[in-house]
Amino acid sequence: MLERIRFENYKDKIITATQAALLFEDGMTIGSSGFTKAGDSKAVLPAFAARAQNENIAVTLITGASLGHTTDSDLAGAHALNKRMPFQVDPVLRKEINKGTILFIDQHLSETAELLANGHIPAMDYAVIEASAIDENGYIIPTTSIGNSVTFAQLSKKIIIEINTSVPVSFTGIHDIFLPGEYPDRKIIPIVKPCTYIGVDYITVDPEKVAGIVFTELPDSPAEVTAPDEKTIAIAAHLVKFFEKEITAGRLTQALMPLQAGIGKVANAVLSGLSKGDFKNLTMYSEVLQDSTFELIDNGKMNFASASSITVSNECHKKILNNFDFYKDKIVLRPQNISNSPEVIRRLGVIAINTAIEFDIYGNVNSTHISGTKMMNGIGGSGDFARNAYLSIFVTQAASKDGNSISHVLPMVSHTDHTEHDVDILVTDQGLADLRSLAPRERARVIIENCAHPEYKEELRSYFERACEREGHTPHILEEALSWHQQYINSGTMKKASVLQTI
């Protein structure tokens, strides 16, 4: 106990999760640590979900990003949420969001802290923040993520600290806490390399605001790392080939530029693909450190990785803890408004690799909405990176479902998260479209020929050619532009031919 709470005045603040959850009142706004399943509240939020099962109570919940375990499911299932932001990946919560019963604000991950600090989102009543320990000043030593915890601790009226004893007390030296301060005297964020340390390794809290300390021993839920499949291997291969060509052209070195990769199997496959290429001294300036990051460090390809969380498989988690002294000086965790800061991303020249749900023949990308209406997860940090990156890359499969009934390359996206202005490279398992210095009509040809699935190329060419007959910088046939989505909703396939045959 003593090694976990080194601040005398907190000793009488230890309460149970159930007691902590009773502090919340209907209509309150709650902040919680947690970024891509790492460092989230594992005791208080679940206890609140249990309380809400038997009580008519709901709150607004703001986190870093997605929560782990079944917390979002449990909260959504118990009708304990009025509003949720800035990101989620939970199937039960997603269903309620799409029914409109829980309101969701889909935010750039760098912006939640900004909106809170500027008073554009009302301040939190309580913040729940996971810690490995509390230091001599009553400050929080964070665990596997930092996320928005620094801002929550600063702005929340009251704080509940969740000490997680599954995280060793030795898990320190990898946190770099810095906030740029308040307007109108905001400070420069002086990061000039992914490895620049600019702050302290604890989260400052006002001890007076600490309403309770809760203990838990539940570890982070592990990342599900799926093995690369034929499509993700093909995507990775196209991208590795592209990087090699850029090196040959003298625009990149073997160290590339600092990498950012979205979460999931495509991103993991791409990073794994880099292990096989002729790269060295790679660095990462990203949101999440995944299994593939540690693979690159292990095989000597990557020197340093900066992010806001560590979200890895159980196996990788064990490896990190067992070899912590080896990894300690090769990784850093930062607040998400620093890891995703436009200022730093442009200064470092990040290569941003993110996953699209679909993109169109002009290079507009939909990252969030199925058929323009249903929220999948949220934009996450993809916008923070894509807009300010040295290279903005989006990847997806060319077609999916039985019989390739869905084309992910479309005449017009049904929802736009990233505009043509912010997209340099598109990659599918079919190939890579390099859109740099191309006008929309040039982009369309390259995207259709390089990225579309062969079964959809002819239809896309037809659309584009007929649209061009009507004129326009970005030629479209408005009455047909969203018809592929409509047809999928109505008939279960985007294929024109198969529809004709079945009629």
Added chain:
Amino acid sequence: MLERIRFENYKDKIITATQAALLFEDGMTIGSSGFTKAGDSKAVLPAFAARAQNENIAVTLITGASLGHTTDSDLAGAHALNKRMPFQVDPVLRKEINKGTILFIDQHLSETAELLANGHIPAMDYAVIEASAIDENGYIIPTTSIGNSVTFAQLSKKIIIEINTSVPVSFTGIHDIFLPGEYPDRKIIPIVKPCTYIGVDYITVDPEKVAGIVFTELPDSPAEVTAPDEKTIAIAAHLVKFFEKEITAGRLTQALMPLQAGIGKVANAVLSGLSKGDFKNLTMYSEVLQDSTFELIDNGKMNFASASSITVSNECHKKILNNFDFYKDKIVLRPQNISNSPEVIRRLGVIAINTAIEFDIYGNVNSTHISGTKMMNGIGGSGDFARNAYLSIFVTQAASKDGNSISHVLPMVSHTDHTEHDVDILVTDQGLADLRSLAPRERARVIIENCAHPEYKEELRSYFERACEREGHTPHILEEALSWHQQYINSGTMKKASVLQTI
């Protein structure tokens, strides 16, 4: 002459504009100074247009932003352009762009310099840069804009300097030239206030690259300042009232935050509106200094204004020159990758006010394309500012044309330049929608009730309610989403009722 060329080695480089234009070869890439009609090439580019009238020759032309006089018209009319970027406002050029005969790349104004520096756009063969004079080292003293000239001078293989004798040699002390350097060692841009000077007042050139010096005495073409009308006055009044409420709520002071305003009569009306409100110590961190900027300085409301160009009426131009000592320490011109830098915009907390062509009930904004296809001007700097601003505000009229046949508030925008994530406040002559901390379904109600024209409210409500019956985070009826634009194209009005009557 001596006071205009203070570098001995250039004395034999003086040529005519016609001679300079003969240096260009078919297929070359040419860079030219010029940002919103200020400081553009007034001799060499027109001479090249004249040459191309009688010759089969065309180039790629990259500028800061729009050119003045009839230069873009003349070039487009003479088929002298293959490709044009990053912005234009010219009717003849626009027509060719929409026919697809001239390829246009619509770029964020901060990014052109990045793309050039990174080699993502091929380097220029020639750069034409306007100067008021050449200093003792052969360096350029710029005139009324800086735009991309610093990058052009640095990267172009050859340089032609256009000395404009209509600009007094005393027109100095307002330029602040700074480039952040090359990857991987990019420097911090150390601006912490709009008035921070961080560089030098000349554009460095390698004298060896100077291929010719041309004289001109043609002044910048003047801005057309239209008097505020009923609608723009209403928009300005809604916005001033909003700012006053923010001050009352303690989120802003009477100094607001540094202002950015797009070009045109709405922006001018809004800034003029601030003259009447209870504001003081205002500052500007924007792209263009317009008549309204100098009005605010004149009446003591504004302390300092930073931008990349001065684009004003003839009358205001005279006022500035006649009182240059008064204005000199209150304004600064910067390269457009600094004036529009994401880093600085977020650090300063800019309030960004830009004009929309249309927006939808969820807050997505179209700034560029008429009916999703035809390019108007380009995104300009609106994306640089909207994404990183303290507050991102978009303004437009609720309805326009005879009988209000066009609604500018729509079920779905026909083209997205700014996504819902990047839009905080929408204003029309009908009212203001404050979208902060609202989810899509909440946004729709506020936008329809506050911003839509009364003649379209019922139809928008109907669309939204019927869309909600289908579920979805962002409810849409795909087959109807773009039908308002389709109907306008087919029948000349977006009004459902009037169509029914005429059938």
